[in-house]
Amino acid sequence: VLVLVAAFGPIAFLGGLAGELYRQFSVTISIAVVLSGVVALTLTPALCAVLLKPNTENHHRFFLWFNRRFLWLTQRYTAGVAFFLKRAALGMILFAGMVVLAGLLWKAVPGGLVPDEDQGYYIGAAILPEGASLDRTDAMVRQMEAAVSANKNIDTTFALVGLDFIGGGGGLKSSAATLFFPLKPWEERNQSAQQIVGESYMKTGGIKEGLPLFFSPPAIQGLGQTGGFEFYLQNKGEGGVRKLAELLPKLIEEANKQPELAGVQTLFQANSPQLYVDVDNERARAMGVALPDIYNTLAATMGSYYVNDFNKNGRIYQVLLQAEGQFRARPDNLGDMHVRSASGQMVPIRAFTTVKFVTGPDSVARFNALPAIKLLGDAKPGYSSGQAIAAMERVAKTVLPANITYDWGGASFQEKRSSNAAGLALGAGVVMIFLILAAQYEKWSLPFSVLLAMPFGVFGALLAVYLRQFNNDVYFQIGLVTLLGLSAKNAILIVEFAVMKVNEGYAPVAAALEAARLRFRPILMTSLAFILGVVPLAFSSGAGAAARQSLGTGVLGGMLAATFLAIFLVPLFFKLINDRRFRTTEEDFHHPVHVPLGSATPEAPGHA
Template sequence: AITIVISVALSGFVALTLTPAMCALLLKHTPPPQKGIFKYLNRFFAWFNRGFDRFTVGFGEVVVQMIKRMTVAFGILAVLIAALLYLFHAIPTSFVPNEDQGYLMAALIMPDAASLKRTSQTADQIDKIFAKQPAVADRTVVNGYSLLDSQYKPNASTFFITLKDFKERYSSMSRAKKENAGAIARAVHAEASGIDTGIFIPIAPPSIPGIGTTGGFEFWIQDKGSGDPARLNELAQQFLEKARTRPELTGLNSTFRAASQQLRADVDRSKAMLLNVPVSDVYSALQAQFGSIVVSQFNQYSRVWNVTLQSDAPYRRGPEDITKLYTRSNSDEMVPLSAVVTTKYVTGPDLMSRFNGFPAAQITGSAASGRSSGEAIKAMEEVAAQVLPQGYSFAWSGLAYQEKQSGGTSSSAFIFGLIIVFLILAAQFESWVMPGSVMTAVPFGILGALFFNWVRGLENDVYFQIGLLVLIGLGAKNAVLRVAFAADLRKQGLSIMDATIQAGEQRLRPIIMTSLAFIFGVLPLAIATGAGANARHSIGTGIIGGMIGETTLAMLYVPLFFYIFDRWAEKSAKKSGASPSKKGAPEAVEGTKPADGGAPEEEGG
C-alpha cells in the first residue's frame, strides 16, 4: 500500500509539472524524413493509422447500436455478471501462495518404542536420498527432535535442507521444473516411501516466516470435557481416517499418542518413612541416574559451564538397573531403591499438549495438489462437524489461523476503495450521478482479472486482491477520460448521443495506448520465475486480465451508462427548472452536431 501510494503521488507530480514542459520542448511539427528506412516506416505508420481510424469509426457504430438496443446490451451484461459471480465461487481462495524459499524441511516419525540409534539409522538412509539430488547444497539432520510438535523424542528426526542458488536452479525452464523446492520434495518423498521402518513427511516452510512452524495448516482438536487422553486419541484417529478420504487434503498426520509404552515407578512413601529415607532423595536419585540433573557449575574460557550428572548408557537400559541404586537415609545408612520403588509398564500419552488451555491433539497437513488452502480449511471444518461429539471443539494456529482472521479485511478494503473513488469523482463532476458511469468500469476489470486467474489455475490470494484494488484506480482513470470529455462536449451544446459517440471515438486511442503500456509493464510479473514467482504471478496475471477487461468490455458499456445517467440527470434538471450539464448553452437536436463541429475549446480529460 505504501509503495503504491508513493509511486502514484510521484507519477502525478511528474505528470502535472515535468510532462507539460517536455511536451512543449519535444512535440514540435517537423516533416518526417523520406529517405532510407524511414520511407517504409512512414508507409507502415500511414497504413496503421488508416486501419485504426476505420476501427475507431466501427467502435462508434457499435456504441450506437448498444444504446439503441439496450435490452440486448443489458441481457449480455446479465450474463457477464453471472460469469463474475461464478468465477468468484469457482476460483479457490488462499492466504499467500507457497514459494520456493531456497530451503526445505522434513520430519521422520518412527514407532513409539524406537530407540535413538534406530531412528538415526533410518535418518541416514533418507539423508542419502537427499544427497543424490543435484539441487541440494547442504543437509542438516537433527536426531531426537520433532519439528511437528517441537519436542525432544528418541523416535523423531528433523531434516533441514539448503538448496543451491536460484540463479543456478532456474537457469533454464527444464532445470526449474526439476529443481524447484516442490519437485525436490516430491522426488525424495517418492523414493523414501520404500523405507518401511518409519514415516517420512516432507514439510514446506511457512509462507510468512515467523507465522507457524511449518507450511500447510495446523489444526487442533480440543477436549473441553473429561480430559481423557485415550478418548482424545480415539477421536483424533477417527478424524484422520475421515479426513484422508477428502481429495482436498494431503499429508495429514498427528504426533499425539495416548498408548505409548511407559515405565511407571511407584514410590512407597510409608516404607520410605519407616526406613528414614527422604522421598525427595529417592526422586533425586532416579532423576540423576535415569534422567539428568545439574549438580554444579564452573567457569572456564570466560563462560559458565553446567555439570550434568547422568548414568552411562549401559547402566540405565532396563528397569532392573533401579535395583543397583542406593540412596542415603537420615541415619547415614545406604538403602537400596528397590526397597521403596516398584516398577511396571503402563500405557499413556508421551506428550500431553494444551491449546487455549485445553488438552488438545494437533493435526498437521496441507492442501492437495491443485487445491487451495481455503478449500483445505473448509474440508477440515466439514470433517470436524461430522466427527467431533459434544464436549470437543477445534481451533486453528499458524497461517491457517491468520487466513481465517483476515478473511473479511480484503473485502472491507475493496469496498472502502470504491467509496473513496466515488467521493473523489463526485467532487470532480460536482454530481452524485455522473460518477456512476465511471464506476461501472470496475466490474469489467474484476471479471477480466478473475477469468485470467481461472484460466491459469491461480488462486484468490492476498496478492490477487491487491491487484483488484489497483484495478479500481486504473478502471476509473480510463473511464474518466471518456466521461469527462463527454461532459465537456455536453457543455459545448452537443446532444447526449453525439457527446457519447465523439467522446468514445476521440478517447479510444489514448486509452488503448495507456492500457497497453501498463499491460506490458506488468507482463514480467506474470511470467516471473525464481524467488517470489507465485506472488508475482497472482498480482501480474490479475492486473493484465483486469486491464484487458476494462479496455474491451468497459469501453462499450461505460458510454452506454453515461448515456443513461446523463439522460436521467437531464430529466431531473428539467423538472427542477435548470440544466446543469449545458450551463445555458443552446440545446442541440439529438443526432446532430453544433455549428463549430462539436469540439470543445478545452479537453476535459
C-alpha cells in the same frame, strides 16, 4: 492520482496477517503514485517543452502507416460505441450477464491465504514406533537419504537424528528425525520443490521401519513448521488426550478419503514406553526423606536440571545438571541413587520406590488451554488450501462427538481469520473512490458512470486466475484493489471529456461518443504500456515466483478486460445517467444541444 490513493488508503488500516500484507502494498503504491503525480504536474510540462518538436509534414513511413491503422481502429471502436448507445437495453443485458458470470467465477475460484512458494528446499521427517533407539532411527534416515538423493535436482541432504522438529511436542526424541533437502538453483533444475516432494513420497514408499514424511516449508516464515495445514483436535470434556487418541484413527481414515486432502497424519503416539517411579510416601516420611528432595534428585540425574547461566567470550551458556550416560542407562540405575534424609544419612531411592514399565504419551500438548492433538495435512494437487480446510471441517463435523472440538493453527488459522479481508478491502476502496468522484463532479449520480466500469476489471482478473488454476489469495486480492483504481482511471478519461462536451452544449449521447473518440488513443496506449509491463510479472519464475504470478495474472486479466471491454460501455453508462432514456435517435448524435449536466430534457433543442 487521488482515485488510486483512495483505493489503497483504507486497506492500510486492516488488521491481522492479511492486513499487514495489504499495508505494505498500500503504503508503497500510494507514495509512488503521489510522487508520480507531483512529477507529472511539475517536471513533465518542462520536459515536453524541451523534448517535443514542431509538427512537420515529413513523417516516417512507419508512423504514417501506424496512424492510418490506428485511425481505422478508432473508427471501428467509435462504431462499436455508437452501436451500444443505440441499443442501450442490449448493452445493459450484456453488462448484467458479465456481473453474474463474475459472481460465479468468484465462487468457482478456490480461496487461499498465500500461494505455496518454491523456496529452494524442503523438509522431511522420519517417525518410528515410540521407544525406538537412535540406531534404528539413524538407519531409517540413511534409507530415506539414499532413496531421495537419486534425484539430480537435490543439491545435498542433512539430518538431525533425535529431533522432532515437525511434531513440535516432543523436542528431543530417539524415535524421530528431521531432514532438510536443499535444492539446486532454479535455473539448474527441471522440477519445482512441490514436484520433488511428491516424488520423494513415492521413492520412500517401500520403507517399512517407520513413517517417512515430506513437506514444503511454510510460505511465510513463522506460520507453523511446515506448509499445508495444522489441525488441532481438542477435548472439552472428560478423558483427556486418551479420548482424543481413540477418535484419531477414524478421523484420519475419513480425512484421507476426501478428494481435496492428501497426507493427513499425526505424529502423536499414545503408547510410548515409559518408566513409572511409584514413590511410597509413608515409607519415605518414616525414613526422614522429604518428597521434594526425591523428585529433585530424579529430575537432576535422569533429566536435565537447570542451574544458572554464565558468560564466556561474549556468549551466554546454560549450566544443566545430569548424570553421565552409564549411570542412567538401565532401570536398575534408579536404585543406585541416594537422597539425604533429615538426619543427614544417605538413603537409597530403591528403599521407598518401585519402578515399572507403562505406556502413555511422551508429552501432552495443550491448545486453547485444552488437551489437544495436532494433525498435519495438505491439499491435493488441483485443490487450494481453502478447499482443504473446508473438507477437513466437513469430516470433523461428521466424526467428532459434541464434547470434542477443533481449531486451526499456523497459516490455516490466519487464512480463516482473514477470510473477510477481501470484501472489506474492495468495499472500502469503492466507497472512497465514489466519494472522491462525487466531490470532483459535484454530483452523486455521475460517479456511477465510473464505478460501473470496475466490474470489468474484476471479471477479467477472476477469469485469468480461473484459466491458470490459481487461487483467490491475498496477492490476487491486492491486485483486485489495484484494478479498482486502474479501471476507474480509464473510465474517468472518457467521463471527464464527456462532461466538458456537455458543458459546451453537446447532447449526452453526442458528448459520450465524442469523448470516446478523443480519449481512445491515450487510454489504449497507457493501458497497453501497463499490460506489457505486467506480463513478466505474470509469467515469472524463480524465488517468490508464485506470489508474483498470482498478483500479475489477476492484474493482467483485469486490465485486458477493462481496456478492451469496459471502454465500449462506459459511454453508455454516462448517457444513461445523464438523460435516463434507453432509446436513442439519430438526432442525438448529430444535433448538440445545451443540456445542463444531469438534466433529463434539453433546454434549447437545436442550439449549438
